[in-house]
Amino acid sequence: MLELNVIKENPEIIIERLSVRNFDAATIVDQIIQIDKTRRDAKSRLDQVNAEMNQISKEIGILFQNGKKEEAAALKERTGTLKTMGKELGDKFSEAENELQQLLVQLPNLPHASIKPGKTAEDNEIVYQEGEIPVLHSDAVPHWDLCKKYDIVDFELGNKITGSGFPVYRGKGARLQRALINFFLDRAIAAGYLEYQPPLLVNEASGFGTGQLPDKDGQMYFVNEDKLYLIPTAEVPVTNFYRDMIVKEGDLPVKNVAYSSCFRREAGSYGKDVRGLNRLHQFDKVEIVQIQHPERSYETLEEMRNYVTILLQALELPFRVVKLCGGDISFTSALTYDMEVYSAAQQRWLEVSSISNFESFQSNRMKLRFKDEQGRSRLVHTLNGSALALPRIVAALLENNQTSEGIVIPKALRPYTGFDIID
């Protein structure tokens, strides 16, 4: 959520910057400024009425103590009209406030100044690429066939007990998953992140705080009985730890890491993108989250990108870094790098990490602030990134490392898997 003051002070700039996303904010910004006026006017008058009421009540109290009941009764009569006025103004105020809130929530985050306009993923900018594209034998097969061949991921069994998009990992497949989780967590801890195990279900306030609600309501699984949402990413609980808090400036940056299962309805997805492990309803991910001083958040974004780069290098996967264009960047993000690995049998780049700086967009929703040196409350910046999402990493490892003997496990992972080949 953008800050009201910022919108009020430079409405044209907001409209111009949001046009980079192909978002026409002119009408909403206009309405916001109007409603805010109404709201402030009502609040101002309401405060005056309340002040007068408080004054009268105090006087009545004193009169009662002195036994002057008639004078008190006379004063009471005046409160009737004040009360009606107060009620009307109060209603007007909260109505305006609600409307204002509803308008504010519709505006996406301002893209960073370096973000280029663009319509789709086609317009994203490849800013870096590393690693050799493997040349596979002519009999090389995609990972879903390898899963079957080595009996490590069973999609049909998942279909049977749950539905499509919920695979069952078996034997060395299950151990590979566990190895990756531990590998990623150990690396993150070594890089100074604090490990958490968050709840996998969150309440509505948490969904709102990180921006999944009300926007992406239909993308989360919802437990109606208890009004709880299954998390689409550990970002939601881990960032919301700090909702409604004022953190100490000296505690910044906060660096947290969490492994969690993630649940996504993926409503509207179809086609070959969803084949095998490419797109699932439930998957595992290690997520890094940072809370940082506004003046240092972009350094931190680069640091996180560099951190993920090292992970991909350790796994010996060819990868590239994509800077998302205005049309492809998420509603909440100011700048996002997607990290993509090359999956050689599919001959596709697969997104395995998305690293974003949300600036104050989430912290404004969450009322997450810090005290600066002058004792002023200021919104922090929040950032997060996958480090990493497992299924597509597994897909690329299987495809790229397939040999006639079996699937070769990268060296860095062997201490975790306890085997060096899947055969």
Added chain:
RNA sequence: GGAGAGGUGGCCGAGUGGUUUAAGGCGCACGCCUGGAAAGUGUGAGUUCCGUGUGGAGCGGGACCGAGGGUUCGAAUCCCUCUCUCUCCGCCA
């Protein structure tokens, strides 16, 4: 799921209708005291909104005692709903 108790400032804890402008304590910040510290002592300290002023220095005012409603001239205090925590019972990994 059943029964009971309770949510008060950073923390502990008083407060059952009117100078509560939330007692007191601990902790905190800044002074005094001290060679330095402890003890002692003094002062101060929350969040947020509106107005005025103007980059939030200041001043005036509103709201905030789990959340939301209600009663009343007036609510931390009374009533209703919700929520969370604790204890006991039941169930259970």
